[in-house]
Amino acid sequence: MLKQLFKALPILCIALVSAGVLAIVDSYTFIKMKELMDIALSGDMTHFKETAGVLILMAVCLVPLCILTAVTRALYKRRANLNMKRYYVKGVFGKNISEFHKENNAKYISSLTNDFNLLEVNLTDSIYEIGVCLLNFFAGIWMIATVTPWVILLALGVMCLSIIFSMATSKPVSGHMKERSNLFEGYTSYTKEVLSAFHIIKSNNLRERVQNSFNEKSEEVQQKGYVIDKILSYIQASENALMNLMMYTVCAVCGFMAIKGTITIGGVFLVVQGFQKVMWPVMNITEQLPKIFTVKDLMKKIEETLKNEDNYKETVAFKDFKEGIILENVDFGYEESDKILENVQLELKKGGKYLIVGPSGGGKSTLLKLLRKYFNPTKGEILIDGHSLKDIKKQDFFSQVANVEQQVFIFEDTLRNNITLYKDYSEKEIEEALKKAGLTDFVASLPDGLDTMIYDNGKNISGGERSRVVIARGLLAHASIIFLDEAFAALDMERAKEIEQSILALEGVTVINVSHVLFKDTKHRYDKVLKVNHQQVVSM
Numbered sequence: 053m054l055k056q057l058f059k060a061l062p063i064l065c066i067a068l069v070s071a072g073v074l075a076i077v078d079s080y081t082f083i084k085m086k087e088l089m090d091i092a093l094s095g096d097m098t099h100f101k102e103t104a105g106v107l108i109l110m111a112v113c114l115v116p117l118c119i120l121t122a123v124t125r126a127l128y129k130r131r132a133n134l135n136m137k138r139y140y141v142k143g144v145f146g147k148n149i150s151e152f153h154k155e156n157n158a159k160y161i162s163s164l165t166n167d168f169n170l171l172e173v174n175l176t177d178s179i180y181e182i183g184v185c186l187l188n189f190f191a192g193i194w195m196i197a198t199v200t201p202w203v204i205l206l207a208l209g210v211m212c213l214s215i216i217f218s219m220a221t222s223k224p225v226s227g228h229m230k231e232r233s234n235l236f237e238g239y240t241s242y243t244k245e246v247l248s249a250f251h252i253i254k255s256n257n258l259r260e261r262v263q264n265s266f267n268e269k270s271e272e273v274q275q276k277g278y279v280i281d282k283i284l285s286y287i288q289a290s291e292n293a294l295m296n297l298m299m300y301t302v303c304a305v306c307g308f309m310a311i312k313g314t315i316t317i318g319g320v321f322l323v324v325q326g327f328q329k330v331m332w333p334v335m336n337i338t339e340q341l342p343k344i345f346t347v348k349d350l351m352k353k354i355e356e357t358l359k360n361e362d363n364y365k366e367t368v369a370f371k372d373f374k375e376g377i378i379l380e381n382v383d384f385g386y387e388e389s390d391k392i393l394e395n396v397q398l399e400l401k402k403g404g405k406y407l408i409v410g411p412s413g414g415g416k417s418t419l420l421k422l423l424r425k426y427f428n429p430t431k432g433e434i435l436i437d438g439h440s441l442k443d444i445k446k447q448d449f450f451s452q453v454a455n456v457e458q459q460v461f462i463f464e465d466t467l468r469n470n471i472t473l474y475k476d477y478s479e480k481e482i483e484e485a486l487k488k489a490g491l492t493d494f495v496a497s498l499p500d501g502l503d504t505m506i507y508d509n510g511k512n513i514s515g516g517e518r519s520r521v522v523i524a525r526g527l528l529a530h531a532s533i534i535f536l537d538e539a540f541a542a543l544d545m546e547r548a549k550e551i552e553q554s555i556l557a558l559e560g561v562t563v564i565n566v567s568h569v570l571f572k573d574t575k576h577r578y579d580k581v582l583k584v585n586h587q588q589v590v591s592m
C-alpha cells in the first residue's frame with residue numbers, strides 16, 4: 053500500500069516546492085516588515101517608501117503562490133488516494149472466488165469507505181502537512197536567525213521535545229483506532245444486511261428490534277470515536293501548554309534583549325513572529341505524527357483482507373475445449389470434517405448435455421462449483437482435456453465458460469450492456485441470443501428497446517425477465533461450456549421449456565444444468581441425467 057503512495061512522490065515534491073516558495077516569500081515579507089518598523093522608528097522617509105513598495109509587491113506575489121500551493125496539494129491528494137484505492141480494488145478482484153465467498157464482503161466495503169477515509173486524513177494529508185510544517189519551521193528559523201541566533205536553539209529544543217511527546221502518546225490511540233475499524237466493519241455489515249432485508253423487516257414487524265440493535269452498534273462506534281477524541285484532546289491540551297510556556301519564555305528573553313539594546317523593536321517583532329512560525333509547525337507535526345503512526349495497524353489490517361491463502365500457481369494455458377471433463381475419485385467438503393461429495397467418478401463429453409438433479413442440500417451446486425473452478429477437490433482430480441483443472445489458468449478457463457447462476461446479478465446500466473457485458477457483438481448475434489432466451493417480444497415492447505436502463509439489480513424488470521437476461525448473456529458469450537444453476541426457477545413452465553430446448557439445441561456446446569425441475573418431455577434430450585445424493589453422483 054505504501055508503494056502506491058510513493059508513486060505520488062513526484063506530484064508531492066512539486067506541491068512541497070510550491071509550499072516552500074510560499075513559506076520563503078511569506079517569511080521574507082516579515083523580514084521586510086521588521087525593516088519597515090525600524091525605519092519608521094528612525095524617521096527615514098525615503099527608505100520607508102522604498103520598503104513599503106517592496107512589501108506591496110510581495111503581497112501581490114503571495115496571491116498566485118497561494119493558488120498554486122492549493123492546486124498542487126489537491127492534485128497530490130487525488131493521485132495518492134486514487135493510487136491506494138486502485139491497488140485495493142485490484143487486490144479484491146485478485147482474490148480467489150472460494151476465499152471471497154468464505155468471508156463477509158462487508159469487510160471490503162468497510163475498508164473502501166471507513167478505512168480509506170481514515171487513510172486519506174491520517175496518512176495522505178498528514179504526509180503533506182508534515183512536509184509543509186518542516187518548510188515553515190525552517191523559514192521561521194531563518195527569520196529568527198536574521199535577528200539573533202540564540203533563540204534557534206530554543207526552537208530546536210521545542211521541536212525535539214514535541215516529537216518525543218507525540219511518539220510516546222501515539223500507542224494508546226493506535227490500538228483504539230484498530231478497534232474502531234473492526235467495529236465499523238461490523239456496523240457496515242449490519243447496515244448492509246438490514247437494508248437488503250428492508251421488506252422482510254417491515255412486513256414482519258421487526259422494525260423496533262432492528263432499530264434497537266442498530267442503535268446499539270452505532271453507539272459502540274460512536275463511543276470508540278469519543279474515547280479516541282478524548283485521548284487526542286488530552287494530548288493536544290498538554291502540547292498547547294508546553295508551546296505557550298515556550299512562547300512566554302521567548303517573549304521574556306526578547307524583552308530582556310531589547311532593554312539591554314541587543315535587538316531593536318523591529319527585531320522583537322520579527323523574533324516573536326518567527327517563533328510563532330516555528331511553533332505552528334511544531335504543534336501541527338505533533339498532531340500529525342501520531343496519526344501517521346496509528347495508520348500502521350490500519351494498513352496491516354487492510355492488506356490482510358487482500359491475502360489469498362491459496363496461492364497455487366496455474367501453469368496450463370487453455371484456449372480450446374476439445375474432448376471432455378473427467379472427475380477421478382473426487383472428494384469435497386467445505387470443512388475438513390464434513391464431506392459433501394465422496395469418491396465421485398464422472399465423465400462429461402464435449403458437446404454433451406447433462407442434467408444434474410437430486411434432493412435439496414444433496415450437493416448439486418457444490419458439484420457445479422468444482423466444475424466451475426470456484427473450489428478445488430479436497431481429494432482426487434478433475435481433468436479437462438487431460439489437464440488437471442487446478443493447473444489451468446483461471447482467465448483461460450473462465451473465457452470458455454458461461455454461467456447462468458441461481459442468484460441473478462444485473463448491472464445498473466442499459467439492457468444491451470447487461471446482455472453483452474460490455475463486449476462487442478454484431479446486432480445479428482444479439483438478436484439471435486434474445487430470440488433463444490425468449491426476450492425478443494419483451495425488448496420490442498420497451499420504448500427504448502435495448503437502450504432501456506435497468507436499475508438497482510433489475511428492480512424495474514420481473515424476476516423471469518432478469519433470468520432471461522442472464523440466459524441471453526450466456527448464449528451470447530459463445531462459450532464452449534454453459535453451466536446453469538436453477539436458471540429456470542423464476543420462469544413459467546412453458547417459457548422454461550422453450551428456453552431449455554434452445555440451449556439443448558446448441559451444437560458442440562457442453563451444457564451442465566443443475567435443476568429441481570425435470571420436464572418429462574425434454575428429459576430425453578439430455579445425454580445423461582445425473583443424480584447427486586448421499587455424497588455420490590449416479591446416472592439415472
Ligand SMILES: Nc1ncnc2c1ncn2[C@@H]1O[C@H](COP(=O)(O)OP(=O)(O)OP(=O)(O)O)[C@@H](O)[C@H]1O
Nearest residue numbers: 153386387392410411412413414415416417418419
Ligand atoms: N459455502 C458453504 N460453506 C459451507 N457449507 C456449504 C456451503 N455451500 C453449501 N454448503 C452445504 O453443502 C451442502 C450441499 O449444498 P449445495 O448447495 O451443493 O446443495 P444443493 O443440492 O445445490 O441444494 P439446493 O438444491 O437446495 O440448492 C449443504 O449441506 C449446504 O449446507
